[in-house]
Amino acid sequence: MPDFLLVAGLSLAAAVVVMTVTALVAARVGRVSVVDTAWGIALLVVALACAAFSGTWQSWVLVVLVGVWAGRLSSHIFTRSRSHGEDPRYLAVLGGPLPEVGMGVAVRRVFLVQGAAVWLVSLPLQAAAVAGLDWSWAVWLGVAVWVVGVVVEAVGDAQLAAYKRDPDRGPVMDRGLWSWSRHPNYFGDACLWWGIWLAGGLASGWLAGLASLLSPVAMTVWLVWITGARLLERTMMKRPGYPEYAARTSMFVPLPPKRPGAVP
Structure with a gap:
């Protein structure tokens, strides 16, 4: 149980750090859709934290799998969206453009939700780090x-x-x-x-x-x-x-x- 709590905490902390940085970037560029690019990066950071904790070849294989996926996904989304404005999905979630609704709404409705989702999706990475x-x-x-x-x-x-x-x-x-x-x-x-x-x-x-x-x-x-x-x-x-x-x-x-x- 102590190992599980430690790995769960490390994974959550990794997700929080990446989403905090992403929120700062979103405030600077004026759109929250940058979180789509950060999604893969956040899971890769969690995978690295889990592998660093366990040190097993299984966890490092998972780092490779997540890393290849994250690199491809993040570069694809960045290339596709860099010349576009806010994603209509996020306009609907926020209730309007980010400059109008404010970062408080964006943090509650987007970044906290995305951070929790990263932690949830990373459960197999955490399981490998704890259970072996x-x-x-x-x-x-x-x-x-x-x-x-x-x-x-x-x-x-x-x-x-x-x-x-x-x-x-x-x-x-x-x-x-x-x-x-x-x-x-x-x-x-x-x-x-x-x-x-x-x-x-x-x-x-x-x-x-x-x-x-x-x-x-x-x-x-x-x-x-x-x-x-x-x-x-x-x-x-x-x-x-x-x-x-x-x-x-x-x-x-x-x-x-x-x-x-x-x-x-």
């Missing part, structure tokens, strides 16, 4: 699932970027992986975190696996129903051709597209 390794096979199974997730997410993002550059593109992206899933990038991200849970939580034993299971479950719920696919679908359904695309294409898990006239 029971099943090495689960580490390598987790790495394999993580690789699948990274490849699906990266290929999906690359195909979407190519579509946006194509002057002859249609109104709806339905090429490559996007013909099998309406949100392959979100599916890849979910796979990635199930892989980290396998390598960190389950590999440390049944008790650690159960205690940290909320992490990949929460990530999947957020990606599908809260901050990801469902939220984006509300806007996309207004685009010409998208309802027809949605009728033949799986929303999340990649599946062969339905034939025209097939029963849903």
Whole structure:
């Protein structure tokens, strides 16, 4: 129990430090969407803190997995959003632009919530640091699932970027992986975190696996129903051709597209 409390405290402190710095940056630039770039960085800092505490090869493998994901995610979001204003999602959460509502509202509604989410998602990292390794096979199974997730997410993002550059593109992206899933990038991200849970939580034993299971479950719920696919679908359904695309294409898990006239 003392080790768990210490690791939980270290992880929470790491999340607080990163979110505090991010809040200061947000106040300077006038938009809270910079927190999306900091999300991956915060989890990497937590992974490093857990590995420094335990010193095991399992925890350092997790640092690599989180680090590759965080580097790719943060650079992708930074590149995509640096020339844009505030994300509409955060305008809705805040109730208006940051300069109007003030940093107090932003801290309560965004940065505290994001910091708590970082701590929750990092539970497999904490479990590995405290419980140690029971099943090495689960580490390598987790790495394999993580690789699948990274490849699906990266290929999906690359195909979407190519579509946006194509002057002859249609109104709806339905090429490559996007013909099998309406949100392959979100599916890849979910796979990635199930892989980290396998390598960190389950590999440390049944008790650690159960205690940290909320992490990949929460990530999947957020990606599908809260901050990801469902939220984006509300806007996309207004685009010409998208309802027809949605009728033949799986929303999340990649599946062969339905034939025209097939029963849903």
